[in-house]
Amino acid sequence: MPPARKRPRRYDPAKTRAAVLAQLGQVREAVRDLDSEPVLRLTASVAASLAEVGHAVARPAGPRATLTPAEWFLAPGTGPSASDAPLAPLAPDAPLTPLADVERALRDLLDAHPDERLVETGAGVMTLDDFLVTRLVHLVLCADDLTTSVPGLDVPLDRQALAAATRVLADALALKAPGGSTEVRVPPYAVVQCVEGPRHTRGTPPNVVETAPLTWLRLATGRLTWPDALARAEVSASGERADLSGLLPLLP
Known part of the structure; x- marks a missing residue:
């Protein structure tokens, strides 16, 4: 019998709004005072990503939400603009909106x-805060990209x-590979069960993956490969169903 579908995670609107503004402020x-090509590309990506909020508000929306935040990332054609936009060259006459x-x-x-x-997000209807x-x-990925691509910068x-x-x-990940045979731990923020197979019910799970939050984001978005993460001891994986290489990256 397949595992029962869990209720979608809910995010506190006030905390979400505060986090968006706080992370934007950090970037x-x-x-x-920086104007190098990598910085300009990444800040242009931030501006374009947040402009999508205004576009979504401006479009006529349906009467009910059809997507959760996790489902949005798996919807065809969405993908995070963060994965590609920072790498795209800027047109010589591209207008740059100051982050202020x-x-x-x-x-x-x-x-x-x-x-x-x-x-209306283009992939479906969501609440504004979702x-x-x-x-x-x-925003988090762009902050990380700036830190890793600009010498001396730590966002x-x-x-x-x-x-x-x-x-x-x-x-x-849990939506992409539903099941209960593998436990993925990203302390202190997340624990999910995924991957088809014998469901764990008590004691220590037989298949466990554990990594740090930033490493998880890099794995999920293709910035870090599964083999490289293992080689650097940035992820631990135990059990025959703990190999996530066939599921990552989550986002194209």
């Missing part, structure tokens, strides 16, 4: 719309932003 401050202006516009938009507002969870993933990660990004991508 804005980190790149304030992006932040101001986002604050105004959030002040004008309640958290239960339904929006869609913001998908933007959190992009702080907002704890709530990192927690939400970790949880939503762990839930996406």
Whole structure:
């Protein structure tokens, strides 16, 4: 018998909004006086990602939500713009919106719309604040990309932003590979069961994967491969069903 479907994880709207603004603020401050090509590409990606919030609000939406944040990441054609946009070359005449202006516009938009507002994301209808969870993933990834690609730069990660990004991508794994034979632990933020096979009920699970939040995000988005993570001891995997290489990355 397949495992019972769990209720979708709920995210606190106030915490989500605060995390989006906090992580955006960290990125804005980190790149304030920088204008190298990698920085410009990544900040342009942040601006484009957050502009999607306004586009989603502007579109006519259906009468009910059809997607959870985890389902959005697995919907055809969505994928995180974070995976590709930072690597795309900027057009010579591409307009660059200052992140201070992006932040101001986002604050105004959030002040004008309640958290239960339904929006059309292009992949389906979500609440505004559930869609913001998908933007959190992009913001955290861009902060990490800036840290790893710009020498001497260390962009702080907002704890709530990192927690939400970790949880939503762990839930996406559980949706992609439903089951209860493998436990994936990303302390201190997420634990999910996934992969078809004998279901664990008590004691120590026979198949366990454990890694850190930032490593998990890199694995889920293809920034880090499963073999490399194992070789660097950045992930531990025990049990015959603990090999996630066939499931990662989650996002194209």
